[in-house]
Amino acid sequence: MAARKTTKKPNVSKEELLQYYRDMLLIRRFEEKAGQLYGMGLIGGFCHLYIGQEAVVVGLEAAAEEGDKRITSYRDHGHMLACGMDPKGVMAELTGREGGYSKGKGGSMHMFSKEKHFYGGHGIVAAQVPLGAGLAFADKYKENGRVTFTYFGDGAANQGQVYETYNMAELWDLPVVFVIENNQYAMGTSVQRSTKSPSLWERGAAYGIEGEEVDGMDVLAVKAAGEKAVAYCRAGKGPYILEIKTYRYRGHSMSDPAKYRTREEVQKMREERDAIEHVREMLLTGKHATEDDLKEIDKEIKGIVNDAAEFSKESPEPSLDELYTDIYADVVPQEA
Ligand SMILES: Cc1ncc(C[n+]2csc(CCOP(=O)(O)OP(=O)(O)O)c2C)c(N)n1
Ligand SMILES: [Mg+2]
Numbered sequence: 001m002a003a004r005k006t007t008k009k010p011n012v013s014k015e016e017l018l019q020y021y022r023d024m025l026l027i028r029r030f031e032e033k034a035g036q037l038y039g040m041g042l043i044g045g046f047c048h049l050y051i052g053q054e055a056v057v058v059g060l061e062a063a064a065e066e067g068d069k070r071i072t073s074y075r076d077h078g079h080m081l082a083c084g085m086d087p088k089g090v091m092a093e094l095t096g097r098e099g100g101y102s103k104g105k106g107g108s109m110h111m112f113s114k115e116k117h118f119y120g121g122h123g124i125v126a127a128q129v130p131l132g133a134g135l136a137f138a139d140k141y142k143e144n145g146r147v148t149f150t151y152f153g154d155g156a157a158n159q160g161q162v163y164e165t166y167n168m169a170e171l172w173d174l175p176v177v178f179v180i181e182n183n184q185y186a187m188g189t190s191v192q193r194s195t196k197s198p199s200l201w202e203r204g205a206a207y208g209i210e211g212e213e214v215d216g217m218d219v220l221a222v223k224a225a226g227e228k229a230v231a232y233c234r235a236g237k238g239p240y241i242l243e244i245k246t247y248r249y250r251g252h253s254m255s256d257p258a259k260y261r262t263r264e265e266v267q268k269m270r271e272e273r274d275a276i277e278h279v280r281e282m283l284l285t286g287k288h289a290t291e292d293d294l295k296e297i298d299k300e301i302k303g304i305v306n307d308a309a310e311f312s313k314e315s316p317e318p319s320l321d322e323l324y325t326d327i328y329a330d331v332v333p334q335e336a
Contacts, residue, residue: 012220014288020062020219021279022297024054027078028276029305030087031250034077034094037309038254043094046123047108050078052249055275056181057082059222060149060242063230067144071119071132072151074109075181075248079151083116087304091312099315103322126152126159129178133169136176136239147233151179155186157200166207166239173238177229178204180243181216187252188260201243211241217273247273 031049038047050057053075061082064070072079080090085101093100093111101111109123119135122128132150139146156162157180169176180200184191197203201211210232214225222244229240247269251258258266283289 014283014286016062017279017283017286017288018297020055020058020223021276021283021294022301023058023061023082024219024276024279025298025301026087026304027051027054027058027081029301030081030091030308031077033305033309034091035250035254037091037095037312042313043108043254044096045107046074047094047254048075048252049250049254050075050248052269052274053181053183053216053246054078055219055222055278056151056179056216056244056246059216059219060177060179060226062219062223063226064147064149065230067117067146068230069117069119069132069135069139069146069148070151071128071135071148072121073125073128073153073156074121074123075153076109076111076121080111080113080116080118080121083113083118085111085113085116085118087308088311091308092315095312095315096317097312097315098318098322099311103326104315104318105322105326126156126161128152129156129159129162130165132178133165133174133176133239136169136174137172140172140174145175145234147175147177147230149177149179151181153186154180154182154184154191154200155189155194157182157203158186158194163203163207166204166209169239170207170209173236175233175236176239177226177233178209178211178239178241180241181246182243183246183248185248185252185261187256188258190260199243201241204239204241209239209241211243214242214244216244216246217275217278219275219279 028051031051037043057078070079070083089101093102094108096104098104109121111121129150129152132148136148199213201213204211215221225242229242232240249266
């Protein structure tokens with residue numbers, strides 16, 4: 001993976017670094033717990049973990065302002081936690097319980113929060129890309145200065161609808177940051193096997209869209225690139241593409257034995273490029289925190305995740321009365 005950074009790193013305070021450490025750790029521990037609950041049969045269906053990619057959402061959320069929107073694929077737990085959604089509500093949705101964000105009827109891939117401006121959670125590869133442009137269109141129409149982060153993967157980047165969206169987004173100068181989370185794989189297909197073009201962000205040039213590649217294992221590099229992209233969009237210059245080079249440590253989903261890559265490849269990434277470890281080192285070498293301080297944070301995060309897991313087991317199954325609610329907009333179920 002290229003460790004090239006195209007954006008200069010900003011100065012960062014101790015408080016900010018600690019916050020990024022916390023936020024990334026929350027995602028990792030939450031995902032590890034989700035993996036355990038899946039193994040225990042408490043979570044069913046599809047479940048795509050975000051372990052390894054934490055610096056992407058945490059860095060971009062650090063560049064976002066209140067009211068900015070986000071929309072992503074099925075690999076969505078990290079995005080929800082990073083924008084401030086309640087870990088209890090997310091975990092209870094994974095276990096299909098009433099206390100979940102979709103009252104237990106959506107599951108891992110289908111959660112939303114109007115309050116946190118999180119628009120899903122989409123299972124169809126790249127379907128969220130035109131929707132993200134639509135959200136940005138609404139903001140432009142309302143002249144409210146908001147920006148939409150539209151996340152999609154390296155595999156999704158080969159979908160035709162992405163390019164129709166690029167064309168319209170640039171034509172209408174929509175305030176949308178297209179975030180390509182290039183984690184090197186689309187299910188079992190490596191990016192080298194799916195495309196000959198070396199960089200995905202450069203495809204935007206065909207539509208007049210600017211962009212850049214970012215080191216997604218460095219939360220500060222992501223934040224800096226995010227700030228640049230957001231400022232560009234807010235200035236009314238139109239969309240911007242960030243191709244964020246990252247890596248997923250787990251299989252595509254919980255049912256993937258990941259036989260298309262070697263253990264050594266994953267191990268090397270974990271040992272040499274882990275984003276959380278990187279911030280941990282910065283905190284320790286910069287004397288911003290001691291080992292004990294970090295242990296304390298670890299404990300606190302584990303507590304939050306354990307509480308979420310407890311809640312997700314205790315929350316009741318959705319009642320049968322809920323079967324026909326929230327299905328279609330403005331449709332009131334009729335008495336049989
Ligand atoms: C339109 C469509 N085609 C195929 C699939 C099956 N599918 C689910 S995820 C996926 C791979 C997508 O990879 P990528 O965009 O790189 O995202 P990642 O899983 O790496 O986050 C595929 C082919 C689907 N859900 N939707
Ligand atoms: Mg991918």
